[in-house]
Amino acid sequence: MFDRSPVLTWAPMRWIWIDKFAEFESGHRAVAIKNVTLAEDHLHDHFPGFPIMPECLMIEAMAQTSGILVGEARGFREKVILAKISKAVFFDYVRPGDSLRIETQITTMAVEAASTSGRITRADQIIAEIDLMFSHVDRNLAGMKFPEENFVFSGTFTSLLRDVALNHKRPAEQRLESG
């Protein structure tokens, strides 16, 4: 299921913007954690002299948390991708040493798409509110060619998904293979 011949076999950075799941209620809601550290290269470009987490990467952290929640609800059978950011509003900036809590819930689940609503907090302070829509790729982008396998939920997320398999409240319908 995971890790089919990738284009590149050497990946010095991982496109993973969450560190672990703190809570996971299958088909309903999830909470993930993202730690922000000076060890992350990109902070040094944004901005040189005053590093802060780019807002777009906070959106990605929410997209990964929500995307896994939506994908898992469908047994990871479908390729679920971000189709629309309905709204993303930011209330403060985030610095190295901050730990973010990314909380999301599924607001609608339909055959062609799903919508989620969530917020990012730092301790008790709200940092962002982010509402997203995910689309079932094969159904909604007719005429485009995609690889057969589910390239979305690949080996990248294996360690995170182990948390999901252990923590969620519904028995797993599919065994998650280790990468």
Add this chain to the structure above:
Amino acid sequence: MGRDRDEIFQKIRGVLVDALGVDEDEVTPEATLMGDLGAESIDFLDIVFRLEKAFAIKVPREELFPAESLLNNPELVSNGKLTAKGLAELRERVPHTNLSGFEKNPDISKLADLFTVNAIVTYIDGRLNAG
């Protein structure tokens, strides 16, 4: 008891502002969803999801936005216009839109113009007052 049409319009306006990121004053009754407000396929889904929540009803997407399946059917469309069968199909699916102008020249590129904010208000009004 029926809901006031104006109250329905205001709630729908709120939905469209949230779903399409437009300003409140852009959402006039005559505004077309696709032309004026920039709505596309993914937005139609977003709008349907939010309408369902706002009015606590189930909205089959086909009832509100039937264009897509109509346009893909060769029996219903010919040379860029709806056939008589296509028109009949459309009339049946969207009793909430005003087809009199469109029927004179059923050019499918004008189909999108039928879907106005008013059409949604009429649809929701009909659903809520159907009892």
Add this chain to the structure above:
Amino acid sequence: MKFVLIDKIVSLEKGKRLTAVKCVSLAEEYLADHFPTFPVLPGVLLLEGLVESASWLVRMTQDFACSMVLLEQARNVKYKSFVSPGSQIEYTVEAKAIDRNTSSFVGYGVAGGQEIVEARLGLRHFNLADRDPAMATVDSQVIQQMRNRYDLLSQQV
């Protein structure tokens, strides 16, 4: 990763409009994960391209008055197609308003004649010294770095 998501500013009308291009290359490390067997530029990095474009328009319009130029809100960001390595995206942002501490834009990206992304953006801009005067030196450092980066992006170096 190098967090600069545009490569060249092509045109700029202060207070009004900016266009920029970004080339997508397999050399970009995150493509290995996004996705294995189907590398495409992540949607949030398309948005970042628009945010950076709008930010440069703010900085140039205000003559780099503010060190911090941040995304305050993004609305109705729609992804219409994918961009693969070897493609070039052209971003356009048009200002609706640029005030001292806030600004709003509509933006879109096109690659190979195809629409890729569109968004409504609101930015906020300020100096760290606005809240803490001791940060004035940091503001100057950031502003100088951003001026240098602008020279690079507008290819005036």
